[in-house]
Amino acid sequence: MxxxxxxxxxxxxxxxxxxxxxxxxxxxxxxxxxxxxxxxNFGRLCVKGRFGxxxxxxxxxxxxxxxxxxxQQPGKRTAATGPDDWREATWDEALDVVxxxxxxxxxxxxxxxxxxxxxxxATNEDNYLLQKFLRQIIGTNNIDHCARLCHAGSVSxxxxxxxxxxxxxxxxxxxxxxCFIVIGSNTAETHPVIATFLKQAVHQNGxxxxxxxxxxxxxxxxxxxxxxxxxxxxxxxxxAMAHVIVKEDLYNRAFVAARTEGFSQYVESLExxxxxxxxxxxxxxxxxxxRAARSYATAGAAAMYWGMGISQSTHGTDNTLTLxxxxxxxxxxxxxxxxxxxxxxQNNVQxxxxxxxxxNVYTAYQPVDDDDVRHKFEETWLAPLPGxxxxxxTEMVDGILTGQxxxxxxxxxxxxxxxxxxxxxxxxxxQLEFFVAQDIFFNETNVYADVILPAASFAEKDGTFxxxxxxxxxxxxAVPSPGIARPDWEIISDLARRCVGRLGKSPSAHFTQxxxxxxxxxxxxxxxxxxxxxxxxxxxxxxxxxxxxxxxGGVHWPCPTPExxxxxxxxxxxxxxxxxxxxxxxxxxxxxxxxxxxx
Numbered sequence: 001m002x003x004x005x006x007x008x009x010x011x012x013x014x015x016x017x018x019x020x021x022x023x024x025x026x027x028x029x030x031x032x033x034x035x036x037x038x039x040x041n042f043g044r045l046c047v048k049g050r051f052g053x054x055x056x057x058x059x060x061x062x063x064x065x066x067x068x069x070x071x072q073q074p075g076k077r078t079a080a081t082g083p084d085d086w087r088e089a090t091w092d093e094a095l096d097v098v099x100x101x102x103x104x105x106x107x108x109x110x111x112x113x114x115x116x117x118x119x120x121x122a123t124n125e126d127n128y129l130l131q132k133f134l135r136q137i138i139g140t141n142n143i144d145h146c147a148r149l150c151h152a153g154s155v156s157x158x159x160x161x162x163x164x165x166x167x168x169x170x171x172x173x174x175x176x177x178x179c180f181i182v183i184g185s186n187t188a189e190t191h192p193v194i195a196t197f198l199k200q201a202v203h204q205n206g207x208x209x210x211x212x213x214x215x216x217x218x219x220x221x222x223x224x225x226x227x228x229x230x231x232x233x234x235x236x237x238x239x240a241m242a243h244v245i246v247k248e249d250l251y252n253r254a255f256v257a258a259r260t261e262g263f264s265q266y267v268e269s270l271e272x273x274x275x276x277x278x279x280x281x282x283x284x285x286x287x288x289x290x291r292a293a294r295s296y297a298t299a300g301a302a303a304m305y306w307g308m309g310i311s312q313s314t315h316g317t318d319n320t321l322t323l324x325x326x327x328x329x330x331x332x333x334x335x336x337x338x339x340x341x342x343x344x345x346q347n348n349v350q351x352x353x354x355x356x357x358x359x360n361v362y363t364a365y366q367p368v369d370d371d372d373v374r375h376k377f378e379e380t381w382l383a384p385l386p387g388x389x390x391x392x393x394t395e396m397v398d399g400i401l402t403g404q405x406x407x408x409x410x411x412x413x414x415x416x417x418x419x420x421x422x423x424x425x426x427x428x429x430x431q432l433e434f435f436v437a438q439d440i441f442f443n444e445t446n447v448y449a450d451v452i453l454p455a456a457s458f459a460e461k462d463g464t465f466x467x468x469x470x471x472x473x474x475x476x477x478a479v480p481s482p483g484i485a486r487p488d489w490e491i492i493s494d495l496a497r498r499c500v501g502r503l504g505k506s507p508s509a510h511f512t513q514x515x516x517x518x519x520x521x522x523x524x525x526x527x528x529x530x531x532x533x534x535x536x537x538x539x540x541x542x543x544x545x546x547x548x549x550x551x552x553g554g555v556h557w558p559c560p561t562p563e564x565x566x567x568x569x570x571x572x573x574x575x576x577x578x579x580x581x582x583x584x585x586x587x588x589x590x591x592x593x594x595x596x597x598x599x
Contacts, residue, residue, distance in 0.1 A: 001023075001025060001030060001031070002025070003023035003024055003025055003030075003031070004024055004025050004026070005023075005024050005478075006021050006022065006023050006024070007021070007022045007024060007476050007477075007478035008020065008021055008022075008035065008038075008474070008476060009022055009458065009459065009474070009475045009476045009478060010347070010458070010465045010467075010473045010474065010475045011045075011048075011049045011347060012121065012347050012457070012458035012459075012475075013046075013048045013049060013052060013347055014048075014190060014191055014192075014345065014346070014347060015191065015343060015344035015345055015346060015347060015349060015350065015467055015468035016040060016041065016171065016191055016193045016194055016467060016468060017040055017347065017465060017466075017467025017468065017469075017471060017473055017554075018034060018040065018041035018044070018045055018046075018049050018193055019034060019035055019038040019039075019040075019041060019473070019553065019554075020032055020033070020034060020045075020049065021033045021034060021035055022053070022459060022478040024478050024479060027479050027480055028057060028479060029053050029054075029056060029057075029459060029478060029479060032045070032049065032050050032051070032053050033045075033050075034049070034050075038553050038554075039170075039171070039172050039471070039553065039554060040170070040171040040172060040193075040467065040469065040471060040554075041193050044193045044196055045193065046192035046193055047192075048192075049193075053459065055457070056457050056459045056460070056479065057482075058441070060441055060442065061440055061441065061454075061457075061482045061483075061485070062439060062440055062441060062442070062452060062454035062455075062483075062485060063454055063482045063483025063484065063485055064088045064089070064454060064483050064484050064485075065088065065089045065090070065091055065093070065094030065095075065451065065452065065453055065454060065484075066086040066087070066088060066089065066094075066451065066452040066454075067086065067087055067089045067093070067094060067097060067450070067451050068080065068085060068086060068449070068450050068451075069084075069085060069086065069087050070085070071450075072432075072435075072448075072450055074406075074431050074432065074433050075430065075431055076430070077429065077430045077431070077432060077435070077448055078430075078448070079447040079448050080447045080448075081447075086452075089451075091484065091486070091494070094451055094453060095453075095491075095494055095495050095498055096498060097450075097451055098436050098451055098453075098495055099495060099498040099499045099502060100502070101407070101434040101436075101450070102114060102138065102407055102409070102434065102436075102499070103499060103502055103503065105406045105407045105433060105434060106138060106139070108406075109406050111138050111139035111140040111386070112140045112142060112390070112391075112404065112405075113404065113405060113406040113407060114134070114138050114140055114142060114405075114406070114407045114408075114409070115140075115142040115143070115144075115390075115391055115396045115399070115405050115407070115408050115409070116130060116131075116133075116134050116142065116143045116408070116409040116410070116411065117143075117144065117145055117146075117393065117396075117408075117409070117410045117411060117412075117413045117415065118130050118131060118143055118144070118145040118352050118355075118357030118411060118413075119145060119348075119352060119357075119411045119412030119413055119488070120145055120146050120147065120345075120346035120347070120348055120349035120352045120412075120413075121346055121347060121348060121412050121458075122348065122352070122411060122412050122455075122488050123348065123351070123461070123463030123464055123465060123475060123488070123489070123527065124348065124351040124352075124354065124355045124463065124464045124465065124466060124472070124531070124534070125355075125463045125464065125489045125527045125530035125531055125534070126411070126463065126487070126488035126489045126492070127145075127348075127351065127352045127355040127356070127357045128355040128356060128363065128530060128533075128534045129488075129489050129492040129493060129496075129530060130143065130357070130409075130411055130488075130492055131143050131355065131356040131357055131362075132356075132381065132496075133492050133495070133496050133499075134409075135362075135368075135377075135381070135385050135386065136381040136382075136383045136385065136496075136518075137383075137496055137499045137500065137503070139383075139385075139386055140386060140390055141359050141360070141368050141386050141388065141389055141390030142359060142390035142391045142396065142405070143356075143357060143358070143359055143390060144357070144358060144359050144390070144391070144392050144393040144396070145349075145352050145353075145357045145358070145393070145413065146346070146349065146393070146413055146418055147349050147352065147353050147357075147358075148392050148393045148394065149393065149394075149418055149419075149420070150308060150311065150312070150345055150349070151165075151308075151311050151342050151344065151345075151349075152311065152316065153310065153311035153312075153313065153315075153316020153317045153319065153320055154306070154310060154311045154316065154320045154342040156316075156317040156320070157316070157317045157318070157319070157320025157321045157323075157324060158320060158324065158340065158342070160317070160321065160581065160583060161320075161321060161324035161325075161328070161577075161580060161581050161582075161583060162324060162328075162333075162340075162571065162575040162576065162577055162580050162581075163575050163576030163577030163578075164570060164571075164575070164576045164577075165342075166350065166470050166570070167339070167340075167341045167342060167343070167344070167350075167468050167469045167470060168333065168338075168339035168340050168341060168569060168570045168571060169303060169336070169337070169338060169339035169341055169469065169568070169569045169570070170469045170470075170471070170556060170568035170569060171194060171197060171468075171469050172568065173336045173337050173568065173569065174194075174197040174198060174200075174201050174337070175197070175200070175201060175205060175337075176301055176336045176337030177198075177201045177205070177207040177301060177302070177303055177337045178207055178208065178299040178300050178301045178302060178337065179207060179208040179209075179210070179295050179296055179299035179301075179302040179303075180198065180201070180207060180208075180209060180210070180302060180303045180304065180305060181209075181210045181211075181212060181292075181296060181302075181303075181304045181305070182198070182209065182210070182211050182212070182213075182219050182223075182305050182306070183211075183212040183213070183234070183304060183305070183306040183307075183309060183310055183323070184212070184213060184234075184306050184307050184308060184309015184310045185213075185219075185305060185306055185307030185308075185309060185343055186213075186215070186217040186218070186219070186307070187217075187218075187219050187305065187307070187343070188217065188218035188219055189217070189218065190307060190343070190345070191307075191343050191468075194305075194343065195218070195219065198219070198222075198305070199222050202222050202224075203222070208224050208225075208295050208299065209222055209223045209224055209225075210223060210224065210225045210226075210227065210292050210295060210296070211223040211225070211226045211227070212227045212229065212234070212237065213226070213227075213228065213309060214228060214229060214230065214231045214309075216228075224295075225288060225291060225292055225295070227282075227284045227288060227289070227292060228283070228284065229282035229283060229284050230281070230282055230283050231594065232313065232314075232315070232593075233278075233281050233282040233283075233587070234309075234310065234313070234315070234319045234322065235315060235318050235319060235322050235585050235586075235587045235588075236273070236277075236278045236281040236282055236587040237278055237282045237284060237289065238319075238322035238323060238325070238326060239269075239270060239273040239278070239322060239585065239587065240273050240274065240275045240277065240278030240282075240286075240289050240293075241289055241292055241293040241296070241326060242270055242273070242293075242322070242325055242326055242329060243270045243271075243273040243274055243275070244275060244289065244290050244293035244294070245293050245296075245297045245326070245329060245330065246267055246270055246329075248293075248294070250293070250294065250297035250298060250330070251297065251329040251330060251331075252329065252330050252331030254331070255328075255330075255331030256328070256329060256331070259328075259574070259575070259579055259580055260328050260329075260579055260580045260581070260582060261579045261580070261581055261582070262581050262582040262583070263329070263582050265582070265584060266325060266329075266582035266583070266584050268584075269584030269585075269586070270584075273587075274286075275287075275289040275290055281587065296326065296330060296332075297329075297330045299332075301332070301335060301336065301337035301338050302330065302332045302337075302338060303332065303337060303338050303339050303340075303341060304323055304326075304327065304332075304339070304340055304341060305341045305343055306323070306341070306342055306343065307342075307343050307345075308345075310323070310342075311342070315588065318585045318588075320342075321583040321585050322585050323340060324340060324580070324583070325582055325583065325585070327339070327340050328580045328582060329582070333570075333571050333580070334569070334570070334571040334572045334573070335569065335572070336568075336569055338569070339569060339570075341468075341469075342468075343468055344467075344468040347458075347465055347467070348465045348466060350466045350467065350468055350470065351464070351465055351466030351472075353365075354466055354540075354541075354557070355534065359389050359390035359391055359392055360389035360390070362377055362537070363534055363537055363538040363541070364538045364539070364540040364541060364557070364558075366538070368385070368386070368387060368388075368389055369387050369388065369389060371387070374387055376537065377537060380533070380536070380537055381521075382513040382517060382518055382521065383518075391405070393415070393419075394419070394420070396408070397415070397419060397424065397425050397428045398428075400428040400429070400431050400432060401427070401428050401431060405432075406432065406433040406434065407432065407433060407434040407435070407436075408429075408432055408434075408435050408436070409436050409437075409438075410435075410436070410437045410438070410439075410445060410446065410449075411437075411438045411439075411455075411488060412438065412439055412440075412455065412488070413445070414443040414444055414445045414446075415429075415445050416429065416443075416444040416445040416448075417443070417444050417445070429445070429448050430448070432448075434450055435448055435449045435450050436449060436450060436451045436452075436453065437449040437451070437452050437453070438452070438453040438455050438488060438491060439452065439453075439454075439455060440454070440455050440456075440457050440485070453486075453491050454481075454482075454483065454484070454485035454486070455485055455486065455487070455488050455491065456477075456481040456485050456486060456487045456488070457481075458475050459477070459478045459479055460477055460478070460479055460480065460481040460485070460487070461475070461477050461481075461487035461488075461489075461527070462474070462475065462476055462477050462487075462526065462527040462528070463475050463487075463489070463527040463531075464527075464531060464549070466557070469556065469568075470556045470557050470567075471554040471555070471556050472541070472544050472549065472554060472555055472556075472557060473549065473553065473554040474546070474549050474550070487527070489524065489527055489530055490524075493522050493523070493524050496518075496522045497519050497522045497523070500515050500518045500519050500522065501515060501519065503515070504516075504518075528546045531545075531546060532545075539558070539560050540557045540558035540559070540560065541557055541558075541559065542559070542560055542561065542562075543555070543559035543560055543561045543562045543563070543564045543566075544557065544559050544566075545562065548562070556568050
């Protein structure tokens, strides 16, 4: 079948960020392919990327704003059970209701009574505007997203050790691997295209693969060595590997001396962490631990890739620190085919974090409590900004139950499926005074909302996504949105203008310019206008423009100038924290041990 047009975009599923060619006929996507000349996938797609775009035309898509027929009361909020519980509204009516209710809560309880969830599926531009709306218009830093519930342990550990929590090396470098360790990641299922490159490194390039996982997965079939440790014993295993590397003098003395600190204290902590000690804890034979340590330490280029098996633990940060210790002692950082690489889950969880969808930072992790940083944003946003970090997603739920939080704005997330204690979260949602949700489908959470705002999918809007290896790429509108659904950035802009119009008439208005200036600032004509504002405030993104993305397909941040080539691998010369820091980590058993009922 001949296409009316073929639109290049970025896959909306996992963090690989595969490039797609969407073939469109009669305003419907009928075929999905991949360009063979474009990173990161170079023509490869998994079954989701190739055949999963039909959700765009699913009959259950939200197509018009919805308002609950019966006004919900705190403590008595219920889930809608069907279409009769809602009535369709115009955009004007729905956004006026949202603006009025949010500002009313602010006036009665203060700005910190409002919280918001950003979205790891939405674009960078969408998330930038949501956090700007919360900080500039509402006056709170209470914004967070699902990264808090997945790679938080990885983020904390990497920040402590090297000052950066992003994936350090690019997917394209996997062809340079000599040795790599896959830890707690069923890569062939969760990041299938990355798995093809890893398997190619093994079978075509002779790389050594070490899999560390209690489970047998697809990747174990390709491994030279499978360390099948007991769940929760990661720190013991990696400490024992480090013990071997020190005792056999396999560590990179020059790298340790030039670029790290705390090594001598770290070595002391390893004295009794022998492979035999670890074997008794982990169940992994001591000789296999020695073999893994030698393979990793002696390789010219070695990397680590990990998933939820490392971070979804009561010891997630400690697990990550033991990995950073190994990379630092062997010097496997700052070169192609090396690095510490947490594999991000959703397609824009990296970008959502980069765009400021976190309670303690603006774009590219600029701290909200840094006076100079905050002043820079205040000058552009024309309003004084709060300097106290806001609530995390788990603190938001607790805040509802204490009465601190009264209103919730959820964009594209489903907390009543992602929170660790669902009954606790459901009870909290029932206490809200006002709840607005923005999504493309009904879900377990937004059926409790007062207002639902229908959003455009990835195939119906322009913007950018940032994949797991920090590569900023375009998504492009290929088909029209169903009904009167709109792009998230457009919805937020419209809501912001309505709030500014109301606040500008109020004596409590806190802006440094009159309302007309702010309404003009929120009158973005295209997603590219949002990106231009965002990159102007963000040194790491400043060299990335839409024009450049059109020419080059994608650019890795940091990219500080238009002439800069981008940074496929980090830490070539230094770490953000200066020197990499070793962290002695003692093994501690999990707080919940397996038993007969929960093996």
